[in-house]
Amino acid sequence: MPEHEAATTISARGLTRSFGSHIAVNNLTLELKRGEVLGFLGPNGAGKTTTMQMLTGNLAPSRGAISICGVDLLEEPAAAKARIGYLPEVPPLYRELTVDEYLMLAAKLHRVPKAHRREAIAAARHRCGLAEVGKKLIGTLSKGYQQRVGIAQAIVHGPEVVILDEPTVGLDPNQIREIRGLIRELGGAHSVILSTHILPEVEAVCDRVQIMHHGNLVYGDTIAALKQFESGATVLLGLRRPPALGELAAVPGVAAAACVEPTLFRLQFTPGGDSTETLVAHAVARGWGLYQLKPAQTSLEDVFVNLTRREEAN
Amino acid sequence: MIFTIAGKELRALFASPLAWVVLTVMQIITGYAFLRRLDDFLQMQPQLSQTASPPGATELVASPVFGTAAALLLFAIPILAMRLIAEERRNQTMVLLVSAPVSMSEIVLGKFLGLMAFLLAIVALTALMPLSLAGATRLDYGLLASLAAGLALLAASFAAVSLFISCLTVHPVAAAVGAFAALLGMMLTGEAAGDGLRARGWSVVASLAQVLSPGRNFEPFGKGLFDSYAVASSALLIAVFLALAIRQLDAQRLRG
Numbered sequence: 162m163p164e165h166e167a168a169t170t171i172s173a174r175g176l177t178r179s180f181g182s183h184i185a186v187n188n189l190t191l192e193l194k195r196g197e198v199l200g201f202l203g204p205n206g207a208g209k210t211t212t213m214q215m216l217t218g219n220l221a222p223s224r225g226a227i228s229i230c231g232v233d234l235l236e237e238p239a240a241a242k243a244r245i246g247y248l249p250e251v252p253p254l255y256r257e258l259t260v261d262e263y264l265m266l267a268a269k270l271h272r273v274p275k276a277h278r279r280e281a282i283a284a285a286r287h288r289c290g291l292a293e294v295g296k297k298l299i300g301t302l303s304k305g306y307q308q309r310v311g312i313a314q315a316i317v318h319g320p321e322v323v324i325l326d327e328p329t330v331g332l333d334p335n336q337i338r339e340i341r342g343l344i345r346e347l348g349g350a351h352s353v354i355l356s357t358h359i360l361p362e363v364e365a366v367c368d369r370v371q372i373m374h375h376g377n378l379v380y381g382d383t384i385a386a387l388k389q390f391e392s393g394a395t396v397l398l399g400l401r402r403p404p405a406l407g408e409l410a411a412v413p414g415v416a417a418a419a420c421v422e423p424t425l426f427r428l429q430f431t432p433g434g435d436s437t438e439t440l441v442a443h444a445v446a447r448g449w450g451l452y453q454l455k456p457a458q459t460s461l462e463d464v465f466v467n468l469t470r471r472e473e474a475n
Numbered sequence: 476m477i478f479t480i481a482g483k484e485l486r487a488l489f490a491s492p493l494a495w496v497v498l499t500v501m502q503i504i505t506g507y508a509f510l511r512r513l514d515d516f517l518q519m520q521p522q523l524s525q526t527a528s529p530p531g532a533t534e535l536v537a538s539p540v541f542g543t544a545a546a547l548l549l550f551a552i553p554i555l556a557m558r559l560i561a562e563e564r565r566n567q568t569m570v571l572l573v574s575a576p577v578s579m580s581e582i583v584l585g586k587f588l589g590l591m592a593f594l595l596a597i598v599a600l601t602a603l604m605p606l607s608l609a610g611a612t613r614l615d616y617g618l619l620a621s622l623a624a625g626l627a628l629l630a631a632s633f634a635a636v637s638l639f640i641s642c643l644t645v646h647p648v649a650a651a652v653g654a655f656a657a658l659l660g661m662m663l664t665g666e667a668a669g670d671g672l673r674a675r676g677w678s679v680v681a682s683l684a685q686v687l688s689p690g691r692n693f694e695p696f697g698k699g700l701f702d703s704y705a706v707a708s709s710a711l712l713i714a715v716f717l718a719l720a721i722r723q724l725d726a727q728r729l730r731g
Contacts, residue, residue: 217574221729239576253571257490269479270575314571 168194169231170244170322170352171216176225178211185211187376189225193322198348200367200384201356202465208376209356210250213326216354217247230321243272246320246351250327252311256300260291260310263299264317271318281317289313289343305336312343316351323347324354329362341366360465372468379468396437398426399453400444412436412443425453476577480585484559485592493558494593497551501544501597508543509604512536533615537605538697541622544601545693548594548630549662553654555593556637559586560724561650579724583717587638594630598623618699625696628709632689633658635716642723662690686712 171193178186186208193199203209214220216227218238227234227241234241255263264282273281286292289309294302299310308328315323325344329337344366347353357363363370364384372380401424403409409418409426414436417429430436437454444451488494516535523529563569572582602623608614637654644650665688672681685691686708695702 219570219573219728239578242574242576245574247570247574249567249570249574251567253566253568255487255568257487262486266479266483267571267575270476270572270577272476272576 170195171227171229171354173216173227174225176212176215176227177223178208178215178220179223184376186215186222189373189376189378191216191371191378193352193354195321195352196348196350197369198344198353198355198367200363200370201354201373202358202360202363202370203356203373204358207373209373210326211376212373213247213249213324213354213356217245217324218242219247219249243318244321246315246318246323248311248315248323248325248328250330252307253314254299254307254310257298259296259298260286260302260313261295263310264313267314268317271320273318281319285313285317288316288346290339305332308332308336308340312340316347321351322354323351326356327358328355329357329359337362372465374468395427395429395456396440397421397453397455398428398440398444399451400424400426401450401452402448404447404449412440414439476581477585477588480572480577480582481589481592484586484589488555488558488589488593491558493555497555498597498600501547501551502600504547505540505544505601505604509536509540512539513608531615532608532612533605533618536608537614537619537622540604541601541626542697544597545626545629545690548597548626548633549658550655551597552590552594552630552633553637553640553651553658555590556634556641556654557647557651558641559590559638560641560720561644562647564645565647573728579721579728583638583721583724587634587717590634590638591631594634595627598626598630601626615699621696621699621701624701625693628696628706629689629693632692632709632712635713635720636661639716639720639723642720642727658689661687665689666691 169192171191173189173191176186176189176191177184189208189212191199191212201209201212211220215222216234218234218241221235229241229244232241232244255266258266261282264285265278268278268281286295289312291306291309291313294306299307302310308331312325312328315325328344329340332340341362344353344355348366348368355362355367367384369383370381371378398409403424403426406418406420406426409415409428412428414430415428416431419427421427428440441451441454443449513532513536516532519535560569563572602619605614605619636657637650640654640657641650643653665684665686668684669681669688669691672678672684682704685705689709689712692702692705692709695705
């Protein structure tokens with residue numbers, strides 16, 4: 162297999178799904194490379210879950226093509242599905258089975274060869290922190306543990322692509338942190354698609370982000386690029402003897418200045434440049450009484466709100 | 476892969492109280508019917524011994540017991556089958572099977588075989604009751620085998636129809652009630668249509684109506700007849716409904 166083909170694990174082109182007259186996903190194109198963690202972001206009802214159901218073969222697309230590691234999902238579903246691990250929004254757990262029995266079932270269903278099953282189950286349990294609960298009934302586990310069993314089920318057969326639909330919903334902060342660590346770790350060997358509407362989660366674990374809104378892809382780029390998106394770097398500036406706002410805005414390299422509090426200003430540099438030094442030199446030379454200077458990150462949240470609102474305005 | 480799913484179904488059945496309740500109730504009621512019939516048989520014994528070639532214990536005791544079991548299965552199978560698809564979809568566990576590299580045919584056949592394994596256990600338990608008389612009287616093993624085969628075939632027909640109805644809805648109780656209504660309707664219309672059509676001399680159409688009537692197919696087995704036509708029409712019924720179930724599940728993936 163040529164190098165570039167092996168590197169792309171999921172490729173979906175022109176994916177469209179409609180329910181009656183309602184278009185849930187519209188002409189979505191998506192590509193994922195090996196070892197990448199892709200954050201799939203969007204408000205509720207944006208079409209994230211529908212997209213994931215299509216990528217995992219649970220729902221047939223109305224139009225479009227999906228290939229998993231070069232295998233067409235619609236033409237050869239069994240071969241393609243063997244390369245995917247999927248944790249849906251509601252983990253598909255059989256409450257009356259023990260963790261070991263359940264993982265054994267998942268391994269068999271995913272055609273893990275008999276000789277490797279025990280190893281595979283032990284490895285999945287170890288990675289998901291389930292080493293102690295193998296003999297327990299799934300129904301008696303706490304929600305956090307059940308979620309981990311769901312993830313273990315998705316990785317037990319060593320799939321090349323892991324698709325997780327809102328994996329941290331309903332967990333406490335410690336569990337969320339553990340699950341995020343696990344996802345980061347998975348990103349090393351597998352490609353991961355992660356859907357969520359929790360923005361810090363994407364910032365914490367993803368390499369790339371795609372934002373969906375009303376079934377359309379409204380944005381797709383790396384996290385770093387997203388933070389710079391449509392604004393240059395921004396700083397918060399605290400001055401004891403502030404000058405007029407116009408004077409601040411006139412400092413070379415400053416694109417805009419806004420007053421946050423009487424002595425606190427938010428300055429935006431012109432895109433592509435960082436004029437912090439000039440700014441400090443000006444403040445000292447003119448005796449503004451500089452007491453605070455810190456970079457104000459454009460949060461993903463701002464970008465997200467901007468994008469989804471702008472979409473609505475159109 | 477089919478056997479993995481069948482094994483999973485069987486395990487899930489026995490992990491839930493439902494299977495045990497069904498087994499218990501079936502045993503109590505068929506046991507009662509067995510003892511009643513045995514009592515009657517013992518009381519009739521003096522009169523029977525005076526007739527030439529009197530009917531034996533198998534005919535007078537075993538046949539009605541199998542008839543009772545058949546009637547009970549009409550209630551039990553829709554309830555057992557509602558779990559197979561409807562409840563899995565309601566609990567959203569169906570995703571595990573559909574996401575795995577397993578075809579819909581394998582899922583449906585696996586679930587059908589899992590349920591059949593359980594139903595064959597019921598048939599075996601029912602057969603054990605008359606078999607317990609083996610030391611006391613001479614049993615007609617041919618008739619007993621025919622009764623067991625007929626009951627197994629009847630159970631398979633009921634299971635196939637109920638499995639299909641289970642694919643139609645995500646409400647388990649609606650699936651059970653629907654399956655029960657469908658089975659009852661098929662038995663009644665199949666028989667009535669068969670009789671009515673035969674009375675008019677349309678014997679071919681009447682024979683076709685028999686495909687729809689699992690009860691009518693059971694009858695020859697009750698008399699110790701291994702009727703290949705009844706076997707064929709049961710097999711056709713089972714195949715059609717399993718194919719419909721597979722089609723239905725595939726269509727759901729398209730429809731969403």
